[in-house]
Amino acid sequence: MGRDLRRYAVGTQVRLVMGMALILLLAGGGAIYFLYGAEAMLGALACLTFMLLPIGLIALWLWGMDRIVGKARDG
Numbered sequence: 001m002g003r004d005l006r007r008y009a010v011g012t013q014v015r016l017v018m019g020m021a022l023i024l025l026l027a028g029g030g031a032i033y034f035l036y037g038a039e040a041m042l043g044a045l046a047c048l049t050f051m052l053l054p055i056g057l058i059a060l061w062l063w064g065m066d067r068i069v070g071k072a073r074d075g
Contacts (some may be wrong), residue, residue: 024048 025048033041 025045029041029044032044
């Protein structure tokens, strides 16, 4: 049984990003809800969604390019 350090690194990065997003949504959204109410929290979630949309599109583009290059390299 071999170690695949690249897969481990990718898995760790994915877990870190998901954890950060969860903390941001729960702690930040909870604080906004507690201080300003439900309408402000929905507005903040809309802003976060529109902020993450271009970042997600760029990540999807890079993932696709990595897949294409990997297939071309493996031949």
